[in-house]
Amino acid sequence: MSTTQPAAPAPTGRAELLGFDNVEMTFPDGTVALQGVDLSLKRGEFVTVVGPSGCGKSTLLRIASGLETASNGSVHLATDRIGYVFQDATLLPWRTTRSNVELLAELHGESKARRTQEAQEAIDLVGLSGFEDHLPRQLSGGMKMRASLARSLTLDPEVFLFDEPFGALDEITRERLNDELIRLFDEKKFAGLFITHSVSEAVYLSTRVIVMSGRPGTFVGEYEVPFDMPRDPEIRFTREYAELVGEISHALREAH
Numbered sequence: 001m002s003t004t005q006p007a008a009p010a011p012t013g014r015a016e017l018l019g020f021d022n023v024e025m026t027f028p029d030g031t032v033a034l035q036g037v038d039l040s041l042k043r044g045e046f047v048t049v050v051g052p053s054g055c056g057k058s059t060l061l062r063i064a065s066g067l068e069t070a071s072n073g074s075v076h077l078a079t080d081r082i083g084y085v086f087q088d089a090t091l092l093p094w095r096t097t098r099s100n101v102e103l104l105a106e107l108h109g110e111s112k113a114r115r116t117q118e119a120q121e122a123i124d125l126v127g128l129s130g131f132e133d134h135l136p137r138q139l140s141g142g143m144k145m146r147a148s149l150a151r152s153l154t155l156d157p158e159v160f161l162f163d164e165p166f167g168a169l170d171e172i173t174r175e176r177l178n179d180e181l182i183r184l185f186d187e188k189k190f191a192g193l194f195i196t197h198s199v200s201e202a203v204y205l206s207t208r209v210i211v212m213s214g215r216p217g218t219f220v221g222e223y224e225v226p227f228d229m230p231r232d233p234e235i236r237f238t239r240e241y242a243e244l245v246g247e248i249s250h251a252l253r254e255a256h
């Protein structure tokens, strides 16, 4: 049975941008990917979901974006400015960085002058200035991901979804991009929903970390992250950080 009740009102003064109320996802072949999922995401929150492979994390993001419709429960999305970044940068190989970054604005029918300006601002924000005329094959993995981030930034997203965007990168590049993403989050104050397999990355990036159980995925733990934004990279070497990573890793092992 489908419930039509609106998501619960936000407990704080900040507006809820994305709300899940008792969401379930059963695919036509009978696979139950999600069950009883409640989520409230407000502006200025960065929430990361960790969970075993196949537990329904990507499905959660696809439902949040509207690409997929939940089979039960209700989803409330208070904006149409949604950014979505995937593990694959999904750049068009024949387009330059600038032209790839302009793509979404082009599809929205924006004028050439406007989209060129927006693309340049986004390229500068992600640190790709000087690479505007390069083709994707001339960029490193980290640079491609920066271009992918820039392309979404041109939408000025209020809700920003990230499906393991840095999973394929080496550790140093990943840490650098984590810092860039935190800087962007601190500047733009969007609502972030991020997926990763790395508990350390989850704690470093997030204001809140959610642990999902194995399929059917449901939330089995939530952890507020107490460190200030923007993050000081040195927190990674503190005892408090290591203890939180340890606690969440333990919960994740139990969730399998």
Ligand code: ADP
Residues within 6 Å of the ligand: 027, 028, 029, 031, 032, 033, 051, 052, 053, 054, 055, 056, 057, 058, 059, 060, 215
């Ligand atoms: P995760 O991102 O956590 O690895 P997914 O959300 O991709 O997991 O998938 C959750 C489960 O749903 C998996 O068992 C997957 O095989 C299944 N699944 C995903 N999409 C479909 C689909 N369109 N039809 C049937 N099963 C699907």
